[in-house]
Amino acid sequence: MSLNCDIVMDLVALYHDGEASKTSEAAVRDHLKECKHCREYYRQYGVSDPATQNFNFSSNGNYSDLAKQMRVRRLWTFVAVLSYVSASLCALIMLLMRIRED
Numbered sequence: 236m237s238l239n240c241d242i243v244m245d246l247v248a249l250y251h252d253g254e255a256s257k258t259s260e261a262a263v264r265d266h267l268k269e270c271k272h273c274r275e276y277y278r279q280y281g282v283s284d285p286a287t288q289n290f291n292f293s294s295n296g297n298y299s300d301l302a303k304q305m306r307v308r309r310l311w312t313f314v315a316v317l318s319y320v321s322a323s324l325c326a327l328i329m330l331l332m333r334i335r336e337d
């Protein structure tokens with residue numbers, strides 16, 4: 236299935252955001268391989284969008300990196316909360332022991 240350039244340019248936005256159907260995606264990809272003009276257009280489209288500047292369909296990699304960063308950040312938050320809670324608990328226990336000694 237070969238598309239003409241106007242259709243491809245309409246689909247590029249969907250394709251770029253990964254929201255095109257499998258069929259459209261394959262057709263756009265095939266067309267981009269063959270058509271220098273549309274490839275250039277697609278490259279420009281990618282550059283104008285600061286969130287995903289990489290041509291070469293590598294946005295999945297970026298998303299998984301982001302997810303990893305968020306997991307690490309969540310882990311550190313958990314560790315911080317945990318150490319705060321255990322420090323408070325220790326202080327409380329020491330206080331109770333001191334009261335009992337009196």
Ligand SMILES: [Zn+2]
Binds near residue numbers: 240
């Ligand atoms: Zn074309």
